[in-house]
Amino acid sequence: MTLLKREEWHDITRLTDWEFTYVDDGTVFPEPMSGGGATERERWHAWREDYRCSYGEYVATQRQKETAAYSVKAALQRTNLFDNLDEGTKTNSKLHFGSLTQIEYLAVPAELTMARFGLTGGWRNMAVLGALDEMRHTQLNAFFAHELVSKDIHYDWATKAYHTNNWAIIAGRAFFDGTMTSPSAVDIALGLPFTIETGFTNLQFVALAAGALEAGDVNFANLISSIQTDEARHAQQGGPTLDAIMETDPAHAQWVIDRTFWLCQRLFSIVTGPSMDYYTPLESREQSYREFMQEWICEQFLASIEDYGLQKPWYWDEFIECLDQSHHSGHLGTWFYRWTLFWNPNAGVSKAEREWLCSKYPKWEETWGPLWDQVIHNVNDGRPDLTLPTTLPWICKMCNLPVGCATSPGSVNYPVRPYKLVHNGKKYWFCSDPCRRIWWEDRNHMAHQRTIIDRLMDGSVQPADLTGCFDYMGISSEEMGDDAFNMAWAFDYAEEYAARMAAS
Amino acid sequence: MSTETETLISVQALFDGDFLSFLVAFEPTDTIEEACDKVAFGVINRRIPERPGVGYVMRREDGTEIPGNLTVTEAGLEDSDYVTVGFSS
Numbered sequence: 001m002t003l004l005k006r007e008e009w010h011d012i013t014r015l016t017d018w019e020f021t022y023v024d025d026g027t028v029f030p031e032p033m034s035g036g037g038a039t040e041r042e043r044w045h046a047w048r049e050d051y052r053c054s055y056g057e058y059v060a061t062q063r064q065k066e067t068a069a070y071s072v073k074a075a076l077q078r079t080n081l082f083d084n085l086d087e088g089t090k091t092n093s094k095l096h097f098g099s100l101t102q103i104e105y106l107a108v109p110a111e112l113t114m115a116r117f118g119l120t121g122g123w124r125n126m127a128v129l130g131a132l133d134e135m136r137h138t139q140l141n142a143f144f145a146h147e148l149v150s151k152d153i154h155y156d157w158a159t160k161a162y163h164t165n166n167w168a169i170i171a172g173r174a175f176f177d178g179t180m181t182s183p184s185a186v187d188i189a190l191g192l193p194f195t196i197e198t199g200f201t202n203l204q205f206v207a208l209a210a211g212a213l214e215a216g217d218v219n220f221a222n223l224i225s226s227i228q229t230d231e232a233r234h235a236q237q238g239g240p241t242l243d244a245i246m247e248t249d250p251a252h253a254q255w256v257i258d259r260t261f262w263l264c265q266r267l268f269s270i271v272t273g274p275s276m277d278y279y280t281p282l283e284s285r286e287q288s289y290r291e292f293m294q295e296w297i298c299e300q301f302l303a304s305i306e307d308y309g310l311q312k313p314w315y316w317d318e319f320i321e322c323l324d325q326s327h328h329s330g331h332l333g334t335w336f337y338r339w340t341l342f343w344n345p346n347a348g349v350s351k352a353e354r355e356w357l358c359s360k361y362p363k364w365e366e367t368w369g370p371l372w373d374q375v376i377h378n379v380n381d382g383r384p385d386l387t388l389p390t391t392l393p394w395i396c397k398m399c400n401l402p403v404g405c406a407t408s409p410g411s412v413n414y415p416v417r418p419y420k421l422v423h424n425g426k427k428y429w430f431c432s433d434p435c436r437r438i439w440w441e442d443r444n445h446m447a448h449q450r451t452i453i454d455r456l457m458d459g460s461v462q463p464a465d466l467t468g469c470f471d472y473m474g475i476s477s478e479e480m481g482d483d484a485f486n487m488a489w490a491f492d493y494a495e496e497y498a499a500r501m502a503a504s
Numbered sequence: 505m506s507t508e509t510e511t512l513i514s515v516q517a518l519f520d521g522d523f524l525s526f527l528v529a530f531e532p533t534d535t536i537e538e539a540c541d542k543v544a545f546g547v548i549n550r551r552i553p554e555r556p557g558v559g560y561v562m563r564r565e566d567g568t569e570i571p572g573n574l575t576v577t578e579a580g581l582e583d584s585d586y587v588t589v590g591f592s593s
Contacts, residue, residue, distance in 0.1 A: 418525055
């Protein structure tokens with residue numbers, strides 16, 4: 001029997017809409033859940049994904065991917081590959097597993113919202129496959145991390161992290177809940193597949209896999225590559241949805257994409273920035289974070305939104321300038337507060353690494369050098385206690401990251417300072433003007449979010465000091481992050497320290 | 505929940521030249537000079553070197569300097585206020 005070609009039958013199975021007679025359309029697709037706005041229902045039937053996939057093809061392809069991912073893992077499990085990895089490379093995978101495993105699971109209901117409330121059959125079918133993808137990613141991440149728990153307790157955070165109130169996890173939860181849990185199907189498509197996946201993670205995963213492979217973490221590279229190919233497919237839901245919304249409500253589309261991009265890059269600055277510029281072993285670095293962001297994120301994102309008739313986000317100049325600053329600040333902050341982390345940050349400022357940083361960021365030495373020099377002095381002086389904080393940083397009410405780490409000391413245009421807003425008699429503080437503006441627009445939802453500072457001040461954290469914070473954040477003494485190399489990098493500067501002390 | 509923190513005044517402080525602002529709790533009876541020391545404790549010789557013999561000044565959000573002999577209560581500082589501290593010269 002001759003089989004029909006896929007294109008000859010596929011529309012029959014992907015366009016499954018019909019006219020309702022017992023209920024009206026708005027009952028089946030309520031506006032708060034679907035979010036189609038003024039776009040005519042008929043318009044949604046023109047929704048087209050570029051890369052089509054039947055369920056049979058999906059299952060066959062996924063089976064191959066699963067077989068490949070797990071067989072490589074099984075083979076490598078018998079080697080000592082992991083034991084010989086650089087500590088910075090391990091830090092990268094710990095950071096990934098802890099911050100994203102449960103987020104992959106959160107993406108399942110996000111995809112299912114689109115699978116139920118998406119406004120045309122083709123979109124709903126694609127979202128069903130997306131939900132299956134995200135379930136697979138959760139399982140892959142959890143399974144790959146689980147094998148390593150016996151070697152390093154930080155890998156336990158692949159499943160533990162989002163069940164804690166760790167400050168970094170509160171930041172992740174606030175962003176991803178706001179992007180994936182509460183919005184309508186249309187807003188999820190604009191925020192998740194279009195902005196986060198097409199704009200950030202799809203490209204980041206390519207870089208992350210390449211970097212891991214270069215650093216010898218074949219297992220992790222294999223895992224990320226397997227996930228990335230799924231992302232590339234289900235991320236398609238963004239484009240056709242944006243196309244439809246642009247015809248009736250371009251301002252809304254612009255707002256959703258602008259706010260999501262800003263908040264996503266804030267998280268990137270504290271996760272991907274330190275990972276690329278400080279944790280990854282020097283010999284394995286291909287690009288700096290700024291180069292990566294400019295080439296892969298900025299250029300492609302701008303080209304992409306301009307193709308759809310959108311404008312450059314209002315904060316673009318600030319964002320570009322912050323690419324030189326914010327992740328260095330985020331890195332110094334996370335390193336200083338390393339006892340609150342579920343990974344071991346590599347300081348990444350040995351002499352050779354510092355030279356690399358200065359070659360990539362001409363203002364690095366002037367801005368960050370003096371602050372790190374004091375740290376280096378303290379280590380060589382036998383005062384590691386002075387490399388630790390005494391209290392918590394103030395946290396931005398919107399992105400939940402420390403106030404100050406959207407910029408840098410010495411920045412003329414965006415100096416370190418909080419941005420204030422008074423609402424209903426209460427003071428709110430933000431790391432940047434874009435965070436303040438986003439909070440204001442979304443205030444009905446955001447007023448209820450509590451930063452770790454809010455929790456400390458309202459008595460939720462007891463005792464109200466750093467010890468109480470560790471307990472509240474679920475960090476036990478065995479789990480507290482520490483310098484990845486036990487400060488060995490600082491002894492690069494021992495001669496300078498000795499000379500300075502001799503002269504004083 | 506009744507806690508000791510209810511008697512403290514928790515503010516956001518930034519030391520000049522530092523890279524982030526942080527939470528500091530003052531006693532209402534602390535003088536501003538003592539409050540400056542509490543802010544400096546989290547920064548000086550941790551990220552910024554000390555300047556022997558040089559004191560500190562505290563400024564309000566609008567940049568006006570707060571006299572060092574006032575208490576925190578007399579200065580009118582409240583929870584969630586923002587202050588900056590820097591070297592006095």
